[in-house]
Amino acid sequence: MSAMSVIDSHCHLDFPDFAEEIDAVVARARAAGVERMVTISTRVARGEAYRALAERFAQVYFTIGTHPHQAAEEAETDFHAIRRFAAHPKCVAIGEAGLDHHYDYAPREIAERVFRAQIGLARELDLPLVIHARDADDDVARILREEMARGRFAALLHCFTSSRALAETGLELGLYISFSGVLTFKNSADLRAIARDCPLDRVLVETDAPYLAPVPHRGRRNEPAFVVSTARALAEAKGVSFDEIASATRANTLAIFRKMNEGRA
Numbered sequence: 504m505s506a507m508s509v510i511d512s513h514c515h516l517d518f519p520d521f522a523e524e525i526d527a528v529v530a531r532a533r534a535a536g537v538e539r540m541v542t543i544s545t546r547v548a549r550g551e552a553y554r555a556l557a558e559r560f561a562q563v564y565f566t567i568g569t570h571p572h573q574a575a576e577e578a579e580t581d582f583h584a585i586r587r588f589a590a591h592p593k594c595v596a597i598g599e600a601g602l603d604h605h606y607d608y609a610p611r612e613i614a615e616r617v618f619r620a621q622i623g624l625a626r627e628l629d630l631p632l633v634i635h636a637r638d639a640d641d642d643v644a645r646i647l648r649e650e651m652a653r654g655r656f657a658a659l660l661h662c663f664t665s666s667r668a669l670a671e672t673g674l675e676l677g678l679y680i681s682f683s684g685v686l687t688f689k690n691s692a693d694l695r696a697i698a699r700d701c702p703l704d705r706v707l708v709e710t711d712a713p714y715l716a717p718v719p720h721r722g723r724r725n726e727p728a729f730v731v732s733t734a735r736a737l738a739e740a741k742g743v744s745f746d747e748i749a750s751a752t753r754a755n756t757l758a759i760f761r762k763m764n765e766g767r768a
């Protein structure tokens with residue numbers, strides 16, 4: 504056991520998977536050395552639920568935005584509601600927003616419009632954007648390049664499982680890259696090679712709980728406490744100590760989610 508603490512930069516604590524034991528989930532995270540966690544919005548319409556979690560637990564922060572799976576459902580971005588939630592001291596980012604061509608739950612033109620609207624809000628509100636990109640490397644790279652040219656914004660590619668080319672585009676545009684439990688999977692050698700080559704000052708770790716539990720918890724419901732296993736895998740991939748990864752990913756999380764620094768001793 505190390506005394507170093509880790510931050511879970513992406514989880515979904517509002518999901519019904521946790522409803523029965525949310526106090527225990529947060530307590531187990533703390534016991535495992537997971538100092539803080541960010542519960543991520545998938546629907547602006549559920550904003551009250553995310554805010555309530557952040558107000559209930561000192562360790563929990565939240566984001567506000569529309570997941571690409573919900574882009575048709577929230578096709579008309581509620582700018583007023585997003586601005587209102589974003590003003591909360593513990594709302595640290597916009598998103599998760601992006602494109603998911605693996606599922607294509609929303610028509611692609613709607614998904615792209617909703618993604619771009621949230622980029623505009625991230626820029627306007629000077630908050631980072633949490634980006635979900637799945638099987639959409641070329642479109643995400645194109646949109647990021649076009650939008651960055653219109654005006655800079657801070658962003659991270661969450662649960663990174665895309666190509667080396669998208670990682671390189673993201674890094675070139677100043678984005679951070681967050682790795683999930685997928686990094687620990689036996690068949691993720693290519694992903695570990697990408698992680699190895701990402702600069703130490705641009706990487707984060709996350710669970711994306713309740714999904715994607717890392718080895719040795721694979722196949723079970725994921726929870727923030729398990730982010731420690733992903734941090735360990737990232738340390739191994741990069742050939743550095745666990746403490747070094749814990750410290751770097753913590754510093755990077757606080758660098759991108761700047762509001763996490765405010766109001767704390």
Ligand SMILES: [Zn+2]
Nearest residue numbers: 599635661662
């Ligand atoms: Zn996602």
Ligand SMILES: [Zn+2]
Nearest residue numbers: 513543599711
């Ligand atoms: Zn997510």
